[in-house]
Amino acid sequence: MNKKPTDLVKLTKAEMAKWLNGFDTVLTDCRGVLWLDKVINGAPDAIALLKTLGKEVYFVTNNSKNTRREIWQKATASGFEIDESHIIAPINSIVEYLQLRNFRKKVYIIGAEAVSKSLTEAGIESFGPGAEPTPDKLDDLIAQQVAKQQTDNVGAVIVGFDKHFSFVKLFKACNYISSIADCLFMTTNADKMLRFPAYRIPDTFALTAAVEACVERKALQFGKPNPEICQELIRSGKIVPKRTLMIGDVCEIDMLFGHKCGFQTLLVGSGPSSVYEFNVVLRSPKVNPELIPDFVVPSLGHITKLI
Numbered sequence: 609m610n611k612k613p614t615d616l617v618k619l620t621k622a623e624m625a626k627w628l629n630g631f632d633t634v635l636t637d638c639r640g641v642l643w644l645d646k647v648i649n650g651a652p653d654a655i656a657l658l659k660t661l662g663k664e665v666y667f668v669t670n671n672s673k674n675t676r677r678e679i680w681q682k683a684t685a686s687g688f689e690i691d692e693s694h695i696i697a698p699i700n701s702i703v704e705y706l707q708l709r710n711f712r713k714k715v716y717i718i719g720a721e722a723v724s725k726s727l728t729e730a731g732i733e734s735f736g737p738g739a740e741p742t743p744d745k746l747d748d749l750i751a752q753q754v755a756k757q758q759t760d761n762v763g764a765v766i767v768g769f770d771k772h773f774s775f776v777k778l779f780k781a782c783n784y785i786s787s788i789a790d791c792l793f794m795t796t797n798a799d800k801m802l803r804f805p806a807y808r809i810p811d812t813f814a815l816t817a818a819v820e821a822c823v824e825r826k827a828l829q830f831g832k833p834n835p836e837i838c839q840e841l842i843r844s845g846k847i848v849p850k851r852t853l854m855i856g857d858v859c860e861i862d863m864l865f866g867h868k869c870g871f872q873t874l875l876v877g878s879g880p881s882s883v884y885e886f887n888v889v890l891r892s893p894k895v896n897p898e899l900i901p902d903f904v905v906p907s908l909g910h911i912t913k914l915i
């Protein structure tokens with residue numbers, strides 16, 4: 609039997625006050641908690657309230673389609689007061705990883721322009737985003753790749769969300785990783801699917817898995833649920849895991865991340881996949897206990913009404 613999450617709506621005012629006193633730091637996912645296409649009703653007020661109560665707030669996203677600056681601009685324009693340095697995003701984690709290693713080669717990207725933009729800002733050369741033409745003959749593709757591999761000076765391959773993903777990109781990524789000694793292989797996030805009520809969008813997991821299957825190697829993963837992405841904050845003492853709350857809308861990503869880090873976890877019902885999370889994941893008899901949140905609430909905005 610799964611543990612049953614505590615529904616914040618059912619707590620008394622006194623119990624809510626005790627709950628609020630149970631954490632000093634809040635890490636919150638963005639899409640599905642703070643905004644979808646538009647800001648989610650009440651979310652900016654809830655974040656403002658948490659900050660007024662003295663909570664340190666970080667946004668932690670798996671978005672690999674936008675730079676951290678773009679995410680920060682969206683947050684600010686949506687009414688959230690947050691410092692850009694308090695946004696944890698996979699592209700930035702990758703840039704920091706490469707800088708720590710004094711990386712001087714080029715990066716081949718399966719992913720969005722935002723990845724190359726962030727690398728360029730850090731002085732790292734890269735290529736790959738955008739549509740790739742497919743040669744009619746496979747032999748032409750092989751000849752091009754063999755010739756370029758000698759001179760491209762690639763030292764890393766990054767896989768992120770890429771609406772232009774193709775056989776040509778898969779071919780290139782596999783050949784760089786397989787033919788270059790010590791070639792780094794990284795991915796921005798492990799989200800499988802963006803689940804909307806009427807449709808789904810395949811996310812980065814499948815693209816990374818395609819490359820992994822060909823090179824028989826696992827990519828280093830720089831998004832949630834990898835707990836490494838906030839270990840520096842924990843090591844430096846800025847975050848005390850037991851006194852930290854992770855808020856998210858996806859069990860397999862946000863709740864798993866929170867539990868892996870030793871955080872308390874709160875699942876909101878305002879995401880595009882919330883019907884699936886609440887009706888399938890939480891009700892499944894065989895679910896991994898790390899996917900089950902400690903607390904649930906219909907939306908972040910409800911917190912302001914419950915105090």
Ligand SMILES: [Mg+2]
Nearest residue numbers: 637639640857
């Ligand atoms: Mg989300």
